[in-house]
Amino acid sequence: MRRSVLLMLALSAVSCTPGTMGYVVKPDYFQLRHSFTGTWDSEWGEMQLKQRGTYVAGSYTRFNGVKGTINGKLEGNLLRFSWEEKGDLTSGQLTRRGRGFFNLSRDGKKLKGRWGYEKSMVDGGTWEAKRSIKYEE
Numbered sequence: 001m002r003r004s005v006l007l008m009l010a011l012s013a014v015s016c017t018p019g020t021m022g023y024v025v026k027p028d029y030f031q032l033r034h035s036f037t038g039t040w041d042s043e044w045g046e047m048q049l050k051q052r053g054t055y056v057a058g059s060y061t062r063f064n065g066v067k068g069t070i071n072g073k074l075e076g077n078l079l080r081f082s083w084e085e086k087g088d089l090t091s092g093q094l095t096r097r098g099r100g101f102f103n104l105s106r107d108g109k110k111l112k113g114r115w116g117y118e119k120s121m122v123d124g125g126t127w128e129a130k131r132s133i134k135y136e137e
Contacts, residue, residue: 034108036079042111042129056081066093077104083115100127 036056040047047070049058054074061067072081079102087095100115100122109131116123 034104036074036102036104036111039132040111040129041132042127044127046132047129077106078102079104079111079113080121098124100124102127102129 036049036051038049040049042060045060045062047058047060049056049070051074056070056072056074056079058070059067060070066085068083068085070081070083072079080099081101082097082099084097085093085095087093096117098115098117098121099119100113102111102113104111111127111129113127114122114125115127
């Protein structure tokens with residue numbers, strides 16, 4: 001009985017957002033002094049983001065030339081977003097889309113998160129970026 005209670009308490013402590021496969025995805029509510037707006041250098045290529053209030057929209061170009069878009073909503077320093085890469089019939093590239101999240105660091109210089117296909121936010125892998133030197137706040 002005691003083990004059952006402890007197990008239930010442990011399981012209830014894990015915050016499980018749909019599509020996160022058990023990853024804890026939660027915002028930090030420190031006073032956000034920096035915007036997501038700017039140019040970001042990521043492990044996948046360059047990304048341009050524009051923040052308007054609690055909404056963020058942008059685009060990215062992967063190192064292989066594939067272009068995509070990002071649209072999302074902020075909660076504290078957490079951006080939950082959807083992404084899409086349009087298909088190209090001439091090259092046989094299919095449209096791909098999914099979801100993901102970024103946490104903005106307290107100093108405003110790094111994004112750390114994950115991305116996934118379709119309804120998952122995590123099955124694609126990590127997505128990290130640092131603010132480009134092109135950026136001026």
